[in-house]
Amino acid sequence: MAFKSLIPLWLFSQLFWYQYMTPDLSINCGLRLSPDRLLFLIIVVMFLKSVRKSARLDLIEWCMILFTLISTTSLFVRGADADGSTLRWLTTLFQLTYFPFSTYYVAKHGHYTVAEVKTLLKWLLAIQTYLVVSGIFEHYRIDALVWPKYILDESIGDQWERLRGPFINSSFLGAALVLTFAATSVMALYVRGIGRLLLHCLLLLTGICVYFTYTRTVWLGIFVEQHSFRAKTKHRRLQNRKHQPCVQGLSGSPYSWIGLWQVRQRIRNV
Helix, strand or coil, X not given: CHHHHHHHHHHHHCCCCHHHCCHHHCEEECEEECHHHHHHHHXXXXXXXXXXXXXXXXXXXXXHHHHHHHHHXXXXXXXXXXXXXXXXXXXXXXXXHHHHHHHXXXXXXXCCCHHHHHHHHHHHHHHHHHHHHHHHHHHCCCHHHCCCHHHHXXXXXXXXXXXXXXXXXXXXXXXXXXXXXXXXXXXXXXXXXXXXXXXXXXXXXXXXXXXXXXXXXXXXXXXXXXXXXXXXXXXXXXXXXXXXXXXXXXXXXXXXXXHHHXXXXXXXXX
């Protein structure tokens, strides 16, 4: 399916706020059409054209459809965007329902080969590398090497005192780091030599960037993620036993314990 070749590019395109880079990269017609949204629409159209017969929907998908219909009906009945100036709530509705639910449907009902999954993991590795390197430059204020420059603008976004990345939000950046951390941890199980060493270095830097977000949910996320790896290795023997210390070492990372300690301190101060 041709649409699958666009998925990695679509993932990378979601990293940026294009209206802060240049107005030429967004089409504002009330509902802002940025490159990532245009790519998403192209992927959905290509997917629907490639499907020969409609897939049978399960309970989760019917619940998604029901929630979307209720939310859409509520939007129009209440007249939330009656003035028609910005269509703010219509944009929120698409972000909350149509985009994520369509992504779930395409991901679930598409057929992927091992080679395509490996390609996706490599793209996630590239995204992680960018976020980590950019995060280090941002935290230590090496401004000349930070791109895009709107990351350094205190007047946009929030949580200026935290690591925000191109999302200009520490929670979104942390979620992306936790996701890519998991993908890279899986890749590290099957790479040997200098490649594995480089992946471990990247994982270490990712843990540092996660800490610099100073966000409790992100700390908890990576703590649970790492210990899930450890629990899996207790119940399932890998074909090559020498990989087990790698996963267990990640799950016992000091960053998970530091994160948990910081969460406890923050809770006490609430």
